[in-house]
């Protein structure tokens with residue numbers, strides 16, 4: 001019987017060649033990632049009681065992103081603790097104020113196909129977009145990983161999600177993944193892997209593939225994998241990775257628990273309505289809903305191609321007077337490139353506010369929280385009650401194009417009327 005990508009990566013990580021779904025694997029971890037909020041300040045006590053020696057300081061990556069820049073004294077304390085800890089442990093890789101961890105570890109070359117990556121954040125699965133088995137773990141579990149470099153995992157079954165056909169004008173990978181989550185349900189893939197494949201997925205840029213993998217956890221999935229191809233190799237080379245790339249793929253006779261098959265040419269822009277990510281409707285069903293804030297950013301959809309789309313829609317226009325529009329590039333690297341391309345000027349002239357790369361507004365931690373009764377159209381991945389601030393606020397999720405179109409109208413809007421033909 002053939003193997004899925006998840007089975008192969010965990011087989012390699014455990015040294016047990018015949019591993020299959022359902023087996024318990026004792027695995028060696030390639031990268032252990034922590035961020036400020038669920039990182040050093042939580043693990044330090046137990047870590048020290050158990051010896052306080054890192055298994056490998058080259059494989060532990062810490063990113064301060066949730067508390068940046070701090071909005072409260074507690075956040076400032078956490079940030080200081082994280083920075084001091086990184087220094088004390090003499091970490092080779094500590095990043096601060098660079099952007100959300102998932103984007104930063106991908107850009108900095110830590111994510112590679114075939115690697116096993118564990119992080120103290122649920123969206124660690126984003127690394128699956130480059131073909132890594134990546135998943136979130138709790139801080140307590142991370143203590144063991146930090147000390148030994150090992151842990152155990154149950155090998156997940158895999159759901160194959162196939163998208164074939166031409167993605168239509170105004171439709172983006174965000175729309176594909178929202179539709180997938182709607183059908184799976186927010187707990188429909190619990191402890192299973194998603195594997196995205198098909199001709200529409202092959203056509204996607206790396207930026208757009210990350211959106212699919214990032215949101216796998218919103219269906220409860222352990223991870224969301226995409227087979228690496230030449231685009232992945234090109235991405236890694238552009239980040240300075242010179243090692244041979246593990247072109248891992250599933251075997252043609254691999255066994256799947258379920259297969260979903262879609263025709264992308266039939267899909268229109270989608271919106272997830274409050275307060276669950278699977279509460280998804282076509283944009284036509286929610287068009288006209290008034291908003292107070294628009295948020296274009298996060299590790300889900302704050303990448304360069306997202307900012308380019310928004311700039312194309314907002315160029316020469318003004319955002320609605322009734323709203324504020326926050327734009328948060330997903331990394332400093334993206335910020336600088338967007339600046340060079342004149343994108344930040346276009347967005348600022350349209351009336352947007354450009355915030356520094358951070359998790360801040362996405363999770364309601366720092367700059368950009370919402371008040372009671374406020375409604376947000378967001379390009380991020382979660383719309384749970386209280387997600388961006390007040391528990392009496394509402395968050396809608398959509399593609400960057402839907403977000404930018406909504407900024408113009410001050411009401412949820414269909415992006416197809418604003419996007420130039422041929423841009424998608």
Ligand SMILES: CC(C)[C@H](C(=O)O)[C@@H](O)C(=O)O
Pocket residue numbers: 037038066120121122123136359363382
């Ligand atoms: C703060 C952290 C627990 C959280 C996560 O794990 O995903 C955050 O990054 C999020 O997106 O909700």
Ligand code: SF4
Pocket residue numbers: 100101102121123298299300358359362363380381
């Ligand atoms: S989803 Fe938001 S809060 Fe979570 S890591 Fe990404 S940007 Fe940060």
